Amino acid sequence: MEPTKHIAEPDHLADSSPTTNAELATLRERVTELDRLASIGQLTAGILHEIKNPLTFITNYARLSVDLINEIESITVKQESHPDADELAQVITMLKNNVNRIWENGVRTERIIQGMLHQTRSDSSGFEMTDLNLLIEEFSKLAYQGVRAGDKEFVVSLLFKLDPTIGKVSIDPYAFNRVILNLVLNACYAVNERWKKQGDSYQPTITVLSQKWSDHIEVKIRDNGDGIPEEIKKKLFTPFFTTKPVGKGTGLGLSLSRDIITELHQGSLSVESELGNFTEFNISLPLN
Numbered sequence: 001m002e003p004t005k006h007i008a009e010p011d012h013l014a015d016s017s018p019t020t021n022a023e024l025a026t027l028r029e030r031v032t033e034l035d036r037l038a039s040i041g042q043l044t045a046g047i048l049h050e051i052k053n054p055l056t057f058i059t060n061y062a063r064l065s066v067d068l069i070n071e072i073e074s075i076t077v078k079q080e081s082h083p084d085a086d087e088l089a090q091v092i093t094m095l096k097n098n099v100n101r102i103w104e105n106g107v108r109t110e111r112i113i114q115g116m117l118h119q120t121r122s123d124s125s126g127f128e129m130t131d132l133n134l135l136i137e138e139f140s141k142l143a144y145q146g147v148r149a150g151d152k153e154f155v156v157s158l159l160f161k162l163d164p165t166i167g168k169v170s171i172d173p174y175a176f177n178r179v180i181l182n183l184v185l186n187a188c189y190a191v192n193e194r195w196k197k198q199g200d201s202y203q204p205t206i207t208v209l210s211q212k213w214s215d216h217i218e219v220k221i222r223d224n225g226d227g228i229p230e231e232i233k234k235k236l237f238t239p240f241f242t243t244k245p246v247g248k249g250t251g252l253g254l255s256l257s258r259d260i261i262t263e264l265h266q267g268s269l270s271v272e273s274e275l276g277n278f279t280e281f282n283i284s285l286p287l288n
Contacts, residue, residue: 051113052110052113055106055109055110055113056110058102058106059102059103059106059107059110062099062100062102062103062106063103065099066096066099066100066103069092069095069096069099070096072092073089073092073096076088076089076092108138111138112138112139112142126172126174127170127171127172128170128171128172128173129168129169129170130168130169130170130171130173130176131167131168132166132167132168132169132171132210132217132219133162133163133164133166133210135173135176135177135180136160136162136180136208136210136219137160137162137208139177139180139181139184140158140160140180140184140206140208140221141158142181143180143181143184143185143188144156144158144184144188144206146185147185147188147189147192151192154188154192154195154204155204156188156191156192156204156205156206157203157204157205157206158206158208159205159206159207159208160207160208160209161207161208161209161210162208162209162210163210163211163212165212166210166212166217169217169285169287171265171285172260172264172265175260175264175265176260176265178256178257178260179257179260179261179269179283180219180221182253182254182256182257183221183257183281184206184208184221185253186253186254186281187206187221187222187223187225187279188206188223190223190225190226190279191204191205191206191223191224191225192204193225193226194224194225194226203224204223204224204225205223205224206221206222206223206224207220207221207222207223208220208221208222209221209222212287214287215286215287215288216267216284216285216286216287217284217285217287218282218283218284218285219282219283219285220280220281220282220283221280221281221283222278222279222280222281223278223279223280224277224278225278225279226275226276227273227274227275227276227277227278227279228271228273228275228279229275233271233273236254236271237254237255237258237269238255239255240255257269261283261284261285265285265286266286267283267284267285267286268282268283268284269281269282269283269284270282270284
């Protein structure tokens with residue numbers, strides 16, 4: 001892990017005003033944070049690779065076990081006259097269901113790990129046909145569980161209204177999942193802050209919606225947090241701008257998300273908000 005790089009101050013700034021010194025201090029803090037995040041990214045990639053190998057072993061043997069159980073079932077059919085045949089059939093069915101769940105969740109975990117590995121690489125950009133609804137749901141849940149890992153008291157109603165006619169679309173899945181993670185993490189932060197103020201009288205809710213139109217697809221992520229004041233809303237997509245406390249955010253998530261949607265996918269990312277009521281981010285992806 002490389003040491004944090006320090007910013008050298010030019011001589012002509014030696015007698016800078018307090019405002020300039022404060023800006024330099026903020027910039028140093030941001031660079032330190034970005035350097036720390038880069039190091040964490042490298043560490044995460046190593047950990048994920050280590051997890052991926054035994055996980056592949058688990059999923060492969062779960063799949064083989066399902067095949068073996070099918071063979072056992074075919075053998076037991078011939079033993080229907082045995083007094084314990086019904087009980088044996090029930091046990092085999094339960095075992096088969098359990099192994100199938102291990103395999104299905106193992107495959108799902110592999111997809112998540114693969115997506116996270118691509119996030120740690122700078123050369124991962126590539127469009128491919130992707131089940132958009134599946135990606136949205138998995139990475140929304142992943143963002144929520146990430147918040148839960150750091151705050152066990154946090155609970156939110158995560159509602160999905162996903163258009164089943166969307167199917168697979170051509171996107172860069174490893175870039176797009178960053179957008180979903182960023183937006184849902186922001187929504188979690190918003191509703192959690194409101195819940196801390198209002199307590200159990202308030203029900204945190206995040207709604208994730210997708211809808212297919214004739215020429216584009218919409219993805220909306222809406223929370224019922226405190227909303228965003230107009231003066232802050234104008235700065236939301238500005239790099240390094242954040243309203244979160246130090247250590248809670250770098251101010252880059254929304255800026256990067258907008259670039260991924262507008263520049264990489266030739267779409268649009270906008271926000272609507274009403275103070276004391278809601279905030280909704282709207283992604284529009286062209287179908288052509």
